[in-house]
Amino acid sequence: MLEASAAGALLLLFVDDDRFSYLELAPLDDDASFAEFPAASTFTS
Structure with a gap:
């Protein structure tokens, strides 16, 4: 598994x-929701 993160979420x-x-x-918390997938440039590893 590879992992990265963005504001409020992990990308696995x-x-x-x-x-x-x-x-x-x-999502990192129960209240997080995403209308669209975050841009690749927002993720950090």
């Missing part, structure tokens, strides 16, 4: 058998 990239399996945007 899961790898199974050397292949990307899925990408998840995980």
Whole structure:
């Protein structure tokens, strides 16, 4: 698994058998919601 973060969320990239399996945007609190996926430039690793 690879991980990065943006304001209010974690971005998780899961790898199974050397292949990307899925990408998840995980809010850091219960009140967080995202109308659209954050721009790639907002993430830090």
